[in-house]
Amino acid sequence: MRFPTRSRSSHPVAAVLPLVVFLILVAAASIAGTTDTAPYRILVTNDDGIDSPGLVALVEALSALGEVTVVAPSENQSGIGHALNLRDPIFVRRRELAGRPATVLTATPATCVRVAIANIFEESHPPDLVVSGVNRGLNFGRNAYISGTVAAAREAALQGIPAIAVSLAREAHPDYAVAAAATAEVAAVVKANGLPEAVFLNVNVPATATKGLKLTRQSRLFGTESYEPHSNPYGRPYLWSKFEQPTTEAEPGSDVAAVHDGYIAVTPLQAHESADAALEELSPLFDPSESVPLPTSDE
Ligand code: MN
Numbered sequence: 001m002r003f004p005t006r007s008r009s010s011h012p013v014a015a016v017l018p019l020v021v022f023l024i025l026v027a028a029a030s031i032a033g034t035t036d037t038a039p040y041r042i043l044v045t046n047d048d049g050i051d052s053p054g055l056v057a058l059v060e061a062l063s064a065l066g067e068v069t070v071v072a073p074s075e076n077q078s079g080i081g082h083a084l085n086l087r088d089p090i091f092v093r094r095r096e097l098a099g100r101p102a103t104v105l106t107a108t109p110a111t112c113v114r115v116a117i118a119n120i121f122e123e124s125h126p127p128d129l130v131v132s133g134v135n136r137g138l139n140f141g142r143n144a145y146i147s148g149t150v151a152a153a154r155e156a157a158l159q160g161i162p163a164i165a166v167s168l169a170r171e172a173h174p175d176y177a178v179a180a181a182a183t184a185e186v187a188a189v190v191k192a193n194g195l196p197e198a199v200f201l202n203v204n205v206p207a208t209a210t211k212g213l214k215l216t217r218q219s220r221l222f223g224t225e226s227y228e229p230h231s232n233p234y235g236r237p238y239l240w241s242k243f244e245q246p247t248t249e250a251e252p253g254s255d256v257a258a259v260h261d262g263y264i265a266v267t268p269l270q271a272h273e274s275a276d277a278a279l280e281e282l283s284p285l286f287d288p289s290e291s292v293p294l295p296t297s298d299e
Contacts, residue, residue, distance in 0.1 A: 020113045040066030042190060043116050043127035045155070047077040047109040047135060047148030050095070050102065053208040054134030054168065054176045059098040062131060062178035065187055069127070070102035071116040076238050077108050078137070082151040109152035119157060130156035130191060133166035133203075134179045140167075140204045140265060141219035141246055151267070157200040157271035162190050164200065169207040169259070180206040185213065192253055198272040204255055204265045214263035219254035221246035 042062050046055045050072045062068050084109045093104040099264070103120060105112050109132060117126055139147040149165050156163035160219040164186055169244035186203055195201070202218070223246050227239040250256035255265035 001229065008083045013161070028181055037124065039123065040129070041125065042068045042126045042187070043113070043121070043130045043150045044064045044070050045109055045130070045132050046072065047132070047152065050097070050104045051078045052076075052136065053085040054136060054174075054179070056098050056289045057176035057180035058134050058166070059100055059129060062176070062187060063100065064096070066128065066182060068100045069116070069120065070097050070100055070104065071112045071120060071151075072104060073112055073215060074104045074106050076104075076105075077148045079146055080108050080148040080151070082110050082154060083108045084147075084190075085116070090115065096218075102113040110150040113152050114154040117156075126159075127134050127156075127161055129187060130163040131160050131166065131181065131183060131187060132133060132163070134205075135165070135167035135178050137170040138167050138204050138245060138258060138259065139165065139202065141250075142222040142265070143248040144202055144218065144267075144269065153200045154200070154269070154271045157195075157198050160197075162195045162200070162241065164190065164203060166203040167263050168204065171207040173298070174207070180211055182209065182213065186266060199268050201268055202255070202265075202267040202269050204259050204267070206259045206262055206264070209264050210254065210260070211263045214215050214258045216263075216265045216267050216269050217251075217285045218254055218260045218269060219246070219250050219256035221248065221250055221254075221256050226290060 034165055036127070042065065044058055044062060046052060046053065046058075048054060055070070055072060058153060059068050059070060089106070090111065090181055091106040095102050095104060106113060107115065113130060121127055130153060132149045135147070135149040139150050144150045147165070147167070153163035153165035164183060166179060166183045168174050168176060182205055183203060186201060190201070224244050226242045226276045228242050229237060231237045246256055258265040
């Protein structure tokens with residue numbers, strides 16, 4: 001792992017010890033006639049923070065599928081979208097989560113994925129799958145755009161790694177184990193088949209999921225955002241953002257409709273955003289031969 005440490009022995013024996021141990025292990029493996037059986041590596045993150053119950057549930061459910069490593073934000077980062085930590089220090093803390101090694105970062109979910117790939121996983125063995133969640137609250141329709149949970153999966157997809165984001169309806173007593181089990185089912189499909197280039201899956205689980213997984217398209221619905229006026233104890237006015245999920249009739253076949261009907265919605269999203277379908281329609285508007293020459297810097 002490539003993180004600064006406070007002190008390290010520089011004794012020559014200590015320096016070659018890992019190499020000696022490695023050589024002994026290689027020799028033992030060849031004697032036993034074993035072949036390379038690299039584990040399926042799963043990076044688990046979220047946007048609700050390291051202490052959220054959805055993260056533990058996911059780690060437990062995915063441990064049957066592969067070797068789970070947790071890299072998660074220290075604090076709640078919900079709604080942070082694809083923000084990155086570019087101008088502030090990222091503090092690193094080690095701990096365990098459900099028996100797996102966990103790294104806690106003072107960072108956004110997308111940064112957690114970047115740091116994990118760059119500094120925690122070996123360069124030669126990046127994660128095979130990144131799973132983000134289980135988020136407290138749905139991330140369907142166009143809400144997915146601002147979600148930190150979804151952004152962590154998008155970041156992985158941008159880096160060529162299959163990824164899944166998973167969110168559960170916000171209820172008084174949400175059952176994260178159900179959502180995590182459904183995610184393990186989706187993850188098994190991805191493990192066996194992979195995903196198309198730059199495509200990742202956005203999974204949304206209703207409060208009472210009884211009808212199974214359903215492949216859906218992203219709804220065009222967005223929730224409603226309102227800004228309620230309040231004032232602090234000193235009388236200074238402030239606004240407080242209040243978001244409500246879409247309640248209007250959703251498009252048939254969409255993630256919002258599926259969740260409202262009691263299905264677990266599995267929506268393929270694309271990290272590569274080029275609107276290729278719009279090129280033909282827009283190309284007459286941007287003809288270089290008809291462009292007005294721009295003034296040069298000499299004039
Ligand atoms: Mn969240």
